[in-house]
Amino acid sequence: MSPPDLQQPVLWSLLGGGFVAAFLHAALPTHWLPFVLVGRAQRWSLARSLLAVSAAGLAHIASTVIVGSLIVAAGMALDGVIAGFLPWLSALLLFGFGTFYLIRSIVRRPVMAGGPAEDLPEPTVSHMTAFWGLVAVMALSPGEVLLPIFMSSAAQGTAALALLTLMFAIGTILGMAIFTTLARAGASILRLERLARYEGAILGFALIAIGLLIVTHQH
Incomplete structure (x- = not known):
């Protein structure tokens, strides 16, 4: 793999465009809202939520690069098969996650309305399950905008593609982390603890809605 020519304006334009595209792509609610909702349901700290964001962002870019490489290697004939199939798996996982939280909110004994604000419901799934579930959602949904x-x-060569992949990863993780942090801060300011009794139902409906958004985007 020969090193790329860093003096080429085309290469710099490519890398800059890749970073901007990845950052803007990360602004989509599907890239940060699940981390806010699940992180809140699991009572995660900001550091733990951002760790999940980083792992899921890397998985997201890895699947994007794998799909892109397969399409380049096998020809555009695989575009509709590979790139169009994985988002459906991601949506199915979101449906399952959302349905689980929704059912648990129905069968679980609700928090009493007169109880103190700190009596919040305990997490309904294990932290590892929630963590790797979020990673899987992003891994099964390659960035169609970045493909x-x-x-x-x-045509720029494998070294240039490696640098572009790095820009994708930085832009995606930075964008997801910023929007997740801002959303968490907003939820804290609004003091959403008063909605704790309904949080499972809200979380379930929200995750299902995100899955529907992914499905609708495929049409």
């Missing part, structure tokens, strides 16, 4: 950039850059 054209990756595939159009194949």
Whole structure:
């Protein structure tokens, strides 16, 4: 793998465009809202939520690069098969996650309305299950916006693609972390603890809605 020519304006434009595209792509609610909702349900600290964001962001970019590489290697004939199938798996996982939280909110004994604000319900799934579930959601949903950039850059060589992948990862994780942090801060300011009795139902409906958003985007 020969090193890329860093003096080429085209390469810098490619890397800058890849970073901007990845950062803006991370602004989609599907890239940060599940981390806010699940992190809140699991009573995660900000550091733990951002750890999940980083792992899921890396998995998201890895699946994007794998799909892009397969399409480049096998030709555009695989585009509709591979790139179109994985988001459905991601949506199915979100449906399952959301349905689980929704059912648990129905069968669980609710918090008494007169109870103190700190009497919040305990997490309904294990932390490991929630963590790897979020990672799987992102891994099964490659960035369709980033795929054209990756595939159009194949002629620049593998070294340039490696740098582009790095820009994708930095932009995606940075964007997901920023929007997750801002959303968590907003929820804290609004003092949403008063809605704790209904949090399981809200979480379930929200995750199912995100899954529907992914499905709708495929049409």
